Amino acid sequence: MRYRYVRRKVVLFVITLWAALTLNFLLPRLMPGSPVDAALGKLAAAGVTITNAERTAIEMQLGVPHGSLITQYWQYLTGIAHFNFGVSYSFPNETVAQAIGSAAPWTLVLVGSTTIFAFIIGTLLGVYAGWRRGKAADSVITVGATFFAGFPPFWLGLLALYWLSFKLGWFPIKGGYSPGVTPSLSLSFLADAFDHSILPALALAITSLSGWVFGMRNNMINTLGEDYVTFAEANGLRTRTVALLYAARNALLPNVTAFGLSLGAVVGGAVLVEGVFGYPGLGNLLYIAVSNHDYPLMQALFLVITVSMLVAIFIVDLLYVRLDPRVGQ
Amino acid sequence: MTIVTAAPPPESPGAGVEVRGGPASEAIPTSLLFLGRALRTLWSNRKARVGLCIIGFDILIAICAPLIAPHSPTATTFTPYSGPTATNWLGTTGNGQDVFSQMIYGSRITLMVGLAAGALATLVAVTMGLVAGYRPGPVDEVLSFITNLALVIPGLPLMIILAAYLQGRSIWTIVLVVAFTSWATGARVIRSQATTLRSREYVTAAVFSGERLFRIVFREILPNMTSLVAASFFGAATAAILAEASLEFLGLGNPSTVSWGTILYFAQQQNALLTGQWVLVFAPGLAIALLAVSFTLVNFGVDALSNPRLREKS
Numbered sequence: 190m191r192y193r194y195v196r197r198k199v200v201l202f203v204i205t206l207w208a209a210l211t212l213n214f215l216l217p218r219l220m221p222g223s224p225v226d227a228a229l230g231k232l233a234a235a236g237v238t239i240t241n242a243e244r245t246a247i248e249m250q251l252g253v254p255h256g257s258l259i260t261q262y263w264q265y266l267t268g269i270a271h272f273n274f275g276v277s278y279s280f281p282n283e284t285v286a287q288a289i290g291s292a293a294p295w296t297l298v299l300v301g302s303t304t305i306f307a308f309i310i311g312t313l314l315g316v317y318a319g320w321r322r323g324k325a326a327d328s329v330i331t332v333g334a335t336f337f338a339g340f341p342p343f344w345l346g347l348l349a350l351y352w353l354s355f356k357l358g359w360f361p362i363k364g365g366y367s368p369g370v371t372p373s374l375s376l377s378f379l380a381d382a383f384d385h386s387i388l389p390a391l392a393l394a395i396t397s398l399s400g401w402v403f404g405m406r407n408n409m410i411n412t413l414g415e416d417y418v419t420f421a422e423a424n425g426l427r428t429r430t431v432a433l434l435y436a437a438r439n440a441l442l443p444n445v446t447a448f449g450l451s452l453g454a455v456v457g458g459a460v461l462v463e464g465v466f467g468y469p470g471l472g473n474l475l476y477i478a479v480s481n482h483d484y485p486l487m488q489a490l491f492l493v494i495t496v497s498m499l500v501a502i503f504i505v506d507l508l509y510v511r512l513d514p515r516v517g518q
Numbered sequence: 519m520t521i522v523t524a525a526p527p528p529e530s531p532g533a534g535v536e537v538r539g540g541p542a543s544e545a546i547p548t549s550l551l552f553l554g555r556a557l558r559t560l561w562s563n564r565k566a567r568v569g570l571c572i573i574g575f576d577i578l579i580a581i582c583a584p585l586i587a588p589h590s591p592t593a594t595t596f597t598p599y600s601g602p603t604a605t606n607w608l609g610t611t612g613n614g615q616d617v618f619s620q621m622i623y624g625s626r627i628t629l630m631v632g633l634a635a636g637a638l639a640t641l642v643a644v645t646m647g648l649v650a651g652y653r654p655g656p657v658d659e660v661l662s663f664i665t666n667l668a669l670v671i672p673g674l675p676l677m678i679i680l681a682a683y684l685q686g687r688s689i690w691t692i693v694l695v696v697a698f699t700s701w702a703t704g705a706r707v708i709r710s711q712a713t714t715l716r717s718r719e720y721v722t723a724a725v726f727s728g729e730r731l732f733r734i735v736f737r738e739i740l741p742n743m744t745s746l747v748a749a750s751f752f753g754a755a756t757a758a759i760l761a762e763a764s765l766e767f768l769g770l771g772n773p774s775t776v777s778w779g780t781i782l783y784f785a786q787q788q789n790a791l792l793t794g795q796w797v798l799v800f801a802p803g804l805a806i807a808l809l810a811v812s813f814t815l816v817n818f819g820v821d822a823l824s825n826p827r828l829r830e831k832s
Binding site for chain 2: 204208209214217220240247283284322336338339341343347348351352355456457458460461464465475476482484487489490494495498499
């Protein structure tokens with residue numbers, strides 16, 4: 190039954206969500222040392238002697254939790270339910286939730302459009318490579334995809350920034366929009382933002398193409414060997430019709446399940462690419478948080494990124510039932 | 519790209535159940551023979567051959583680094599921020615270090631992190647996958663859940679958080695962090711293969727002849743998925759090299775070691791691109807990319823190892 194599949198997915202989603210939340214809670218508590226020790230260490234290195242009162246003051250400032258692990262856990266969970274992630278010390282005038290809230294749309298658009306772009310282009314290339322298996326086009330596509338997959342996205346971004354923006358001046362150098370412009374939904378602002386997003390999006394898309402290419406190529410090779418494809422060929426249909434309408438359609442299914450998981454890789458790449466371009470998204474925020482040893486912000490960002498991933502995968506799982514009725518049975 | 523095939527390679531001990539139980543010394547030539555044959559199959563694949571050559575070249579450079587490098591990688595005796603010259607082929611850093619020598623020595627760290635993290639991740643993947651695949655029921659449920667959890671949690675953000683919390687970092691911190699976050703894909707593939715192998719006759723025969731669980735899993739089942747293990751090793755090593763570069767670029771590595779990642783980090787810190795020293799960014803990144811690509815290329819050959827249909831006719 191389809192309901193059973195959906196129910197299973199919902200239960201799995203809830204358990205995974207709980208496990209991710211708990212992991213995020215336990216990580217800093219399992220780690221040796223603490224943010225307070227790190228801060229005290231820095232002060233000590235600067236030659237400052239610290240009294241007990243000062244230590245308490247720093248603990249208060251960093252929001253170091255007190256009480257038993259159970260009470261801390263409860264406070265943590267209620268805090269999340271109220272979007273209360275504490276105070277960031279990179280952005281003293283904002284709460285962590287506000288900083289994340291203003292950065293999230295940028296990453297959502299960047300990562301979303303990049304993934305969709307890479308999915309379409311990569312899948313098409315994969316279909317072609319699988320159809321023309323063993324021919325020159327297949328070699329060019331597979332070797333090319335292998336090479337681009339080995340490039341660190343942030344490195345590609347740095348080089349593009351240097352040559353295309355800095356030397357040639359084709360693209361803007363930094364940020365998500367021109368300085369002095371206030372973000373709005375006007376056409377001119379959107380065009381400006383689009384201009385700024387081209388290079389980071391390309392750096393991410395090129396390096397994430399290969400997964401789609403290889404996935405699709407392998408699926409194509411498998412489906413092209415199926416009986417219904419041979420039957421279609423025997424019926425005298427044109428090879429292109431057979432490849433696209435018979436084989437590719439069915440080869441696409443396994444690639445759709447990979448869609449949710451691939452978001453994770455793109456988000457990971459986006460952390461450094463956004464940092465390199467100073468793009469005002471979540472990745473750049475994480476970049477700033479890491480450079481400033483801003484643990485509350487880091488923690489909250491990890492949570493937000495993980496939860497969004499889980500939600501994305503959950504949605505893909507649910508949509509998949511509609512695409513392939515067999516999974517519901 | 520990993521392909522799961524149910525067909526055991528002809529060398530599998532399952533082909534000759536009666537041979538088992540012989541002294542361990544007899545097994546060594548067989549496994550050496552197997553390794554030799556595997557390498558020959560790898561070598562016959564054009565892509566894998568290119569990959570093996572690049573890896574071999576990198577290993578050679580890493581071993582002979584003191585002989586090749588013209589200068590000490592840490593000596594700050596040159597003019598800072600200099601472009602490529604006759605003495606400093608790739609220019610110098612802002613601290614006056616020779617970048618070419620740093621590139622030569624840097625291969626050591628990158629190779630070591632890649633291989634060590636790949637091996638460690640594979641070890642975890644094999645253990646998790648084999649146990650989950652061989653023990654259906656609650657054990658499998660729990661291990662599979664952990665594997666799936668590790669699979670959906672975005673790797674790089676988790677690595678960043680872990681590395682940021684771990685104080686007093688060495689390269690082994692990076693190895694541990696990378697291994698901890700990149701075993702899941704391999705574990706899943708190995709688990710599904712172990713599930714199909716569990717019900718084979720030769721495994722049942724081993725169970726009935728009273729063999730211990732450890733021996734069944736590692737001597738009967740494991741040899742039949744050598745190519746999967748190899749694929750997960752090369753996959754994890756690729757991921758490890760890229761992850762190491764990312765972490766070090768973020769300043770989460772040990773800045774006092776010389777590696778391709780730290781060259782990138784210092785290039786960015788000293789605004790190498792603004793001063794026109796693009797070589798400082800280009801060279802280490804290219805080296806990282808080439809090594810990562812070569813591991814992937816070898817994996818093409820590994821796939822052909824397990825799936826004769828993918829072998830090239832050449």
